[in-house]
Amino acid sequence: MTITVAVDAMGGDVGLKVTVPASIRFLQDTPHVHLILVGDEVAIQEELVRLRAPQERIRVQAASEVVGMDEAPQSALKNKKDSSMRVAINLVKEGQAQAAVSAGNTGALMATARFVLKTIPGIDRPAIAKLMPNMKGLSCVLDLGANVDSSPEQLLQFGIMGAELVSCVLGKTNPTVGLLNIGSEDIKGNETAKQAAELFKESELNFHGNVEGNDIYKGTVDVIVTDGFTGNVALKASEGLAKMIATFLREEFTRSWWTRLCALAAMPVLNRFRERADTRRYNGASLLGLRGIVVKSHGGADVTGFRFALAQAYEEASSNVIGNIADRVADQLQNLKRPESSSTE
Amino acid sequence: MTITVAVDAMGGDVGLKVTVPASIRFLQDTPHVHLILVGDEVAIQEELVRLRAPQERIRVQAASEVVGMDEAPQSALKNKKDSSMRVAINLVKEGQAQAAVSAGNTGALMATARFVLKTIPGIDRPAIAKLMPNMKGLSCVLDLGANVDSSPEQLLQFGIMGAELVSCVLGKTNPTVGLLNIGSEDIKGNETAKQAAELFKESELNFHGNVEGNDIYKGTVDVIVTDGFTGNVALKASEGLAKMIATFLREEFTRSWWTRLCALAAMPVLNRFRERADTRRYNGASLLGLRGIVVKSHGGADVTGFRFALAQAYEEASSNVIGNIADRVADQLQNLKRPESSSTE
Numbered sequence: 001m002t003i004t005v006a007v008d009a010m011g012g013d014v015g016l017k018v019t020v021p022a023s024i025r026f027l028q029d030t031p032h033v034h035l036i037l038v039g040d041e042v043a044i045q046e047e048l049v050r051l052r053a054p055q056e057r058i059r060v061q062a063a064s065e066v067v068g069m070d071e072a073p074q075s076a077l078k079n080k081k082d083s084s085m086r087v088a089i090n091l092v093k094e095g096q097a098q099a100a101v102s103a104g105n106t107g108a109l110m111a112t113a114r115f116v117l118k119t120i121p122g123i124d125r126p127a128i129a130k131l132m133p134n135m136k137g138l139s140c141v142l143d144l145g146a147n148v149d150s151s152p153e154q155l156l157q158f159g160i161m162g163a164e165l166v167s168c169v170l171g172k173t174n175p176t177v178g179l180l181n182i183g184s185e186d187i188k189g190n191e192t193a194k195q196a197a198e199l200f201k202e203s204e205l206n207f208h209g210n211v212e213g214n215d216i217y218k219g220t221v222d223v224i225v226t227d228g229f230t231g232n233v234a235l236k237a238s239e240g241l242a243k244m245i246a247t248f249l250r251e252e253f254t255r256s257w258w259t260r261l262c263a264l265a266a267m268p269v270l271n272r273f274r275e276r277a278d279t280r281r282y283n284g285a286s287l288l289g290l291r292g293i294v295v296k297s298h299g300g301a302d303v304t305g306f307r308f309a310l311a312q313a314y315e316e317a318s319s320n321v322i323g324n325i326a327d328r329v330a331d332q333l334q335n336l337k338r339p340e341s342s343s344t345e
Numbered sequence: 346m347t348i349t350v351a352v353d354a355m356g357g358d359v360g361l362k363v364t365v366p367a368s369i370r371f372l373q374d375t376p377h378v379h380l381i382l383v384g385d386e387v388a389i390q391e392e393l394v395r396l397r398a399p400q401e402r403i404r405v406q407a408a409s410e411v412v413g414m415d416e417a418p419q420s421a422l423k424n425k426k427d428s429s430m431r432v433a434i435n436l437v438k439e440g441q442a443q444a445a446v447s448a449g450n451t452g453a454l455m456a457t458a459r460f461v462l463k464t465i466p467g468i469d470r471p472a473i474a475k476l477m478p479n480m481k482g483l484s485c486v487l488d489l490g491a492n493v494d495s496s497p498e499q500l501l502q503f504g505i506m507g508a509e510l511v512s513c514v515l516g517k518t519n520p521t522v523g524l525l526n527i528g529s530e531d532i533k534g535n536e537t538a539k540q541a542a543e544l545f546k547e548s549e550l551n552f553h554g555n556v557e558g559n560d561i562y563k564g565t566v567d568v569i570v571t572d573g574f575t576g577n578v579a580l581k582a583s584e585g586l587a588k589m590i591a592t593f594l595r596e597e598f599t600r601s602w603w604t605r606l607c608a609l610a611a612m613p614v615l616n617r618f619r620e621r622a623d624t625r626r627y628n629g630a631s632l633l634g635l636r637g638i639v640v641k642s643h644g645g646a647d648v649t650g651f652r653f654a655l656a657q658a659y660e661e662a663s664s665n666v667i668g669n670i671a672d673r674v675a676d677q678l679q680n681l682k683r684p685e686s687s688s689t690e
Contacts, residue, residue, distance in 0.1 A: 133589075148535040190574055191494075193493075212581045213581025213585060214581045216582050217582070217588065218585055229527055230575050233527065233578070234579055234582040235558065236557045237558035238582055238583065255617075259614045262613065266607040266614075268607065269604045269608070272597050272600075
């Protein structure tokens with residue numbers, strides 16, 4: 001099957017100068033993919049010529065507007081009907097593309113994607129999911145900020161979606177699912193978390209039980225489910241800490257000519273470490289629960305980072321994540337017995 | 346003023362073999378402090394003799410029971426009235442000690458401390474607060490898990506307590522306070538966070554506004570306020586990530602004889618980095634809001650870590666954190682105008 005990815009070429013802190021070169025590199029690496037670059041046609045064409053892009057498997061789709069990085073989602077939805085973001089999502093809706101990727105404003109992207117694509121039947125609200133590195137490999141964490149409050153039923157839907165993402169993209173059968181909480185015991189946590197645990201137990205998911213913040217990086221489970229408020233704070237705190245540690249390490253190695261010499265000696269090792277801990281490799285969060293694939297790149301992503309977001313979209317499209325989620329939701333939600341009152345006491 | 350610190354000598358994953366040597370070292374470093382080691386009298390005395398502890402400024406107080414690390418808080422409260430943890434807190438209540446330190450079970454410590462010491466008038470519930478490192482220095486983050494749900498009013502109380510802790514222990518006047526949220530705009534976040542922001546604005550705190558997860562490590566503000574669920578997840582996710590990065594770094598430097606040689610060359614720098622990033626230096630979370638100082642050490646803390654928890658307790662006692670919180674709460678809560686209904690819409 002040919003996969004076509006629609007790229008919001010204007011989105012992100014940098015825009016064209018990142019999205020176009022990343023698209024070209026991705027095209028060169030990935031034999032069968034087709035790309036549609038959406039945005040300012042003249043500027044994109046200029047950039048393609050400048051970079052001597054191949055003529056095949058890539059085309060430009062004009063869009064006259066750009067959603068601002070700080071623009072209110074509702075304003076983007078109402079007033080920017082010809083934005084590069086919206087046109088890219090329209091291409092998915094129309095079946096011209098199997099996935100859209102944008103480094104633009106998260107809130108506007110979510111609002112637009114939800115409005116244009118609608119949610120999968122049985123899914124109340126989409127969630128933002130990300131494959132994050134841990135000691136053993138990768139795990140899917142969701143929701144990372146699409147929803148500030150989530151009901152136990154919504155958390156269960158997140159669990160189902162995350163499990164399908166892991167099954168499809170990482171090829172794991174029957175992945176384990178954990179519910180993020182402040183203690184591994186059943187009695188811990190707030191009411192929503194407790195009720196959600198009951199629902200998870202009765203579902204067909206491979207439910208591991210409650211997990212704690214450190215389990216994200218321990219690799220205790222394949223899927224970690226939480227509400228968007230907690231998930232967003234955990235993700236951003238992690239980003240902040242990683243940056244601080246990198247800064248400390250750099251500061252120590254550049255303190256004097258002597259420490260610079262040490263750094264030089266250790267360079268091959270430091271480079272391998274840097275590569276391994278490179279957050280750009282994990283760029284690309286999925287807006288799960290929509291009737292189409294939409295991947296959000298970090299707004300500040302560089303060429304390497306944006307290329308990984310394109311790859312994430314491609315993987316999801318090739319492995320038919322949406323179809324699998326839809327089937328699983330239909331199955332599991334139909335079969336799901338609601339908890340008897342006695343079992344929640 | 347002489348400060349006496351009561352030490353739950355039996356608490357923690359290891360117990361005596363950590364708490365007693367840490368206490369002796371702390372005593373040697375800190376000229377005027379007195380310590381009361383609480384627990385199994387014979388075993389503590391043996392350990393003191395074995396370590397050739399000084400005879401002065403240290404005494405043992407017998408307690409016949411130990412609270413298990415997994416024991417339910419209510420069970421500890423009801424059934425272990427002569428536990429080392431409880432007797433240490435009793436010493437604070439009776440004025441024989443100005444602070445208590447325990448590496449025991451957090452839930453039991455909180456329940457016992459609350460029961461024995463009671464909260465400061467105007468404080469509904471205590472919070473767990475920690476001084477955490479950031480790019481610029483230290484900031485106080487609370488609540489880290491004492492409460493799973495917090496009302497806007499309780500979040501404000503946390504803000505007041507955190508600001509006093511920073512003022513007293515770090516000597517900062519009028520510290521800045523931020524409310525942890527998923528976006529810096531006022532409109533973001535759940536209802537509690539929005540209402541809390543209104544209360545903070547009307548308070549006498551130096552309110553910076555909303556902050557995000559990465560601001561914890563950026564050092565954007567001196568005090569970061571959040572509910573215990575979110576705070577606990579953020580703290581534990583950070584601990585997990587720090588461990589993962591350290592593991593990656595170690596793995597890369599021990600991969601072969603060649604990389605070990607690189608590590609040897611870089612050793613002085615790596616050691617400085619390790620020292621700087623050493624989480625043991627930040628061990629010791631404060632149970633704020635009680636009518637007495639109680640510091641919780643990480644259960645797995647080693648001698649160095651536990652010594653830092655003792656130092657934290659000592660700093661709080663010498664700078665009269667409790668008295669200052671009580672005064673500030675009385676002032677601010679009296680002066681606080683409740684938000685008009687119009688302002689919260």
